[in-house]
Each structure stands twice: as C-alpha cells, then as structure tokens.
Amino acid sequence: MSLLLLSTALAASAEPTLKYQIEPTSTGPDAVTVSVETKALGTFHALPARTLANDTQPALFCVTANGSQSAIEYQTPIQCDHVTWQLPLAAIGQDGFDIAKQIDSYEPTKGWSFVSEFNSLPRFSTHNDEPVPAQVCSPDNQCGWMPDADQPPLFVVWGLKPVDLDINGKTIKVTTDTEQILKTMDDWKPALDSQLNYLISLFPDSTVNQWDIAFFSRDKQVGSVSGAAGSDKILINAILNNGQLEDDEMPMLLKIAAHESMHLLNTTMPLWASESIAEYYANKSLDKTPYDFASPQTQWHDFKQSFPFASTGLLEANNLVSKKQQYQYYPLFYVKGPAFWQAIDQSLMDKGESLDSRLPTLTYNKDGSLSEASIAELTKVIGKKKWDELAKLYL
Ligand SMILES: [Zn+2]
Numbered sequence: 117m118s119l120l121l122l123s124t125a126l127a128a129s130a131e132p133t134l135k136y137q138i139e140p141t142s143t144g145p146d147a148v149t150v151s152v153e154t155k156a157l158g159t160f161h162a163l164p165a166r167t168l169a170n171d172t173q174p175a176l177f178c179v180t181a182n183g184s185q186s187a188i189e190y191q192t193p194i195q196c197d198h199v200t201w202q203l204p205l206a207a208i209g210q211d212g213f214d215i216a217k218q219i220d221s222y223e224p225t226k227g228w229s230f231v232s233e234f235n236s237l238p239r240f241s242t243h244n245d246e247p248v249p250a251q252v253c254s255p256d257n258q259c260g261w262m263p264d265a266d267q268p269p270l271f272v273v274w275g276l277k278p279v280d281l282d283i284n285g286k287t288i289k290v291t292t293d294t295e296q297i298l299k300t301m302d303d304w305k306p307a308l309d310s311q312l313n314y315l316i317s318l319f320p321d322s323t324v325n326q327w328d329i330a331f332f333s334r335d336k337q338v339g340s341v342s343g344a345a346g347s348d349k350i351l352i353n354a355i356l357n358n359g360q361l362e363d364d365e366m367p368m369l370l371k372i373a374a375h376e377s378m379h380l381l382n383t384t385m386p387l388w389a390s391e392s393i394a395e396y397y398a399n400k401s402l403d404k405t406p407y408d409f410a411s412p413q414t415q416w417h418d419f420k421q422s423f424p425f426a427s428t429g430l431l432e433a434n435n436l437v438s439k440k441q442q443y444q445y446y447p448l449f450y451v452k453g454p455a456f457w458q459a460i461d462q463s464l465m466d467k468g469e470s471l472d473s474r475l476p477t478l479t480y481n482k483d484g485s486l487s488e489a490s491i492a493e494l495t496k497v498i499g500k501k502k503w504d505e506l507a508k509l510y511l
Pocket residue numbers: 375376379390391394
C-alpha cells in the first residue's frame with residue numbers, strides 16, 4: 117500500500133511527456149494522422165512547428181470523448197484530452213526523393229514514407245512557451261524524441277527494414293530504398309564500419325549513442341543530390357544512372373555518410389568550422405578504405421581556378437552566409453575549409469602530432485574565429501610563422 121502510494125506520488129510529480137502517434141489514414145497513402153493524448157497537461161497551448169521553406173502549419177483539432185472535433189488556435193490556452201491533425205504526403209516521382217526540400221512524402225511503389233518536423237509537428241506547452249518533452253512514433257512504432265529547437269530537426273521514416281551496425285558501442289541503423297545498396301552491402305560495409313569507428317573515436321565524450329543512416333535513390337539527370345542531418349537520422353541521396361548505382365558513386369555516398377555523422381557527433385561550432393571539419397574528416401575517414409578521394413588540398417587547388425569567390429577568407433564567408441544569407445559563399449566551407457584543416461593537420465603531423473586529438477578541445481569566439489587559447493595551443497606545436505602563413509592563406 118505505502119509502496120503503491122509512493123509510486124503514484126512520484127508519477128504525479130514527474131514532468132509529463134507526450135507521445136505523438138503517426139497513423140495511416142483510411143483514405144490512402146497520401147496522408148497520415150498524428151494524434152496526441154494531452155489530458156495530463158491540464159491547460160496548454162500549441163506552439164507552431166519549426167518551418168523551412170514556408171510558414172504553413174497543420175490545422176489542429178481537439179477531439180472530445182464523444183468524437184466531435186473542434187479547431188484549436190495556436191498560442192491560445194485550451195484544455196483538451198486529445199489533439200489530432202492530418203499531414204498530406206506528396207507522392208515521390210521517378211526522379212526519387214529530393215532530400216534538400218524535406219517535404220513530407222511517400223514512395224508509391226517501394227512503400228516507405230517520410231515526415232519531417234518542419235511545418236508538420238507543432239509542440240505543446242503548459243507555461244512560458246517551454247515545450248513539453250515529446251516522443252514521435254511512426255506507424256511501425258519506431259519512436260524518436262522531439263529535439264530542442266536549436267538542434268537539427270526530427271525526421272521520421274517508416275516502411276524500410278533497417279540493418280543494424282554495432283560500432284564501438286553505438287548502434288547505427290542503415291536503411292535504404294535502393295536495392296543495389298543492400299545487395300552490395302558486403303562490399304561497402306567494412307568501409308563504413310571503419311569510417312564510423314574512426315569518427316566516433318574522435319569524440320570520446322559524445323553522448324550520441326544511436327543514429328540511422330538512410331539512403332534514398334535519386335536520378336543522376338536531375339543534377340541535385342544532397343544529404344541532411346536530422347536529430348537522430350542522416351539522409352543521403354544515392355545517385356542512380358538509368359536506374360543503376362554505379363561503382364564510382366560509392367565513395368561520394370560514404371563521404372556524405374561520414375560528413376553528416378560528424379554533424380551529429382560534433383554539434384557546437386560556428387558554421388564554417390562545422391562544415392569544413394565535417395568535410396575534412398569525411399575525406400580523411402576514407403583514407404584507410406578502398407574508396408579514397410582526391411585530397412582536400414588538391415580539390416581546393418582545382419576549385420579555386422574557377423570559383424569566383426575563391427579569395428574570400430573563411431571567416432568573412434562565415435559572416436556573409438550566416439548574417440547576410442549570401443549562400444554563394446557556402447561552397448568555400450566545403451572546399452577551402454577542408455584544405456585549411458588539412459594544412460593544419462599536416463603541420464601538426466610534421467611535428468609528430470595530429471589534429472585528431474585536438475578536435476574536441478577547439479573553441480571559438482562569438483564572431484566565429486578560433487579562440488586565442490586554441491590558436492595558442494596550435495602555434496605551440498606548429499610555430500607562429502606557420503600559423504600566420506595558413507591564417508593568411510585561408511582565414
Ligand atoms: Zn554539412
């Protein structure tokens with residue numbers, strides 16, 4: 117009796133959490149319903165979903181015990197036992213899934229579906245606009261926590277069977293809608309294994325323990341392929357040429373997988389550093405595999421011949437992109453940035469050290485530049501002359 121009372125009291129004092137259940141609709145695969153039990157919240161209000169390309173928000177309804185529905189206004193206090201809303205899913209065409217747009221979609225022939233948090237998953241709050249922690253569960257009952265609003269978005273994918281990789285105590289689930297990726301898994305899995313092992317070893321204190329890597333076909337002719345890092349899931353386009361996955365696409369695929377994994381492992385950095393370190397280490401992670409790439413220095417040497425903003429320093433580019441949305445400078449983070457880190461790494465290796473062990477200790481100033489402390493640590497090894505030379509060339 118006393119035990120029972122105690123456990124009831126504990127349960128009552130614990131902060132409520134919500135469960136969003138995504139369910140198929142009876143009308144077909146082009147829509148899903150999301151429902152949330154909100155009774156335990158008492159009075160609450162709905163906060164708009166984070167948005168990407170536009171400001172669209174789902175229309176929310178309160179469902180009463182007798183089944184009648186009434187519309188819920190965002191940001192307006194309400195009491196309601198059960199909230200529900202519908203999300204339309206766009207049919208994915210022959211070109212395959214365009215990851216960059218992150219539009220809620222379904223694949224009519226392969227049977228999988230995708231929902232992104234953007235424009236689709238509002239949060240609920242009882243006070244101060246502080247969202248109540250929530251889990252989002254797919255129709256096949258895979259659940260993920262709604263990330264903090266300053267973290268990468270939640271992606272939900274269902275209808276694909278995952279293959280588990282156990283790497284250094286971390287579980288990586290690989291899913292794909294591309295048969296040839298599954299079929300050739302024995303060829304590329306050892307490389308991905310070794311890459312992720314290496315990247316995970318760089319961040320011994322990372323609390324990220326599990327993530328999914330999902331590969332989706334995309335036709336080569338459309339010319340746009342991408343990858344995206346969500347809160348617990350990486351999405352990568354697999355390029356098909358006339359329906360065929362070509363051998364020479366595999367290095368790119370593995371590089372993107374490593375690049376996006378770096379974003380999950382290493383989260384607090386200014387944009388230029390985040391992108392350039394992810395890209396440098398994605399490249400470096402392939403060194404010990406049969407899939408290696410041209411070195412960042414070589415790539416930069418070729419790229420700068422024709423890129424119109426090649427002379428812009430990385431810090432100025434960081435400023436132009438993050439403060440003024442001048443995305444034409446963004447490619448510098450992927451090419452000039454990795455060349456910078458390779459030069460730093462090489463200089464450290466010339467002195468018997470490496471960037472690897474220093475990576476988690478690098479800190480940055482508010483303006484995005486490396487902190488004086490980090491620069492001092494680097495110059496101690498490579499010398500001030502070398503640092504000044506590289507800073508002048510790249511930063
Ligand atoms: Zn990136």
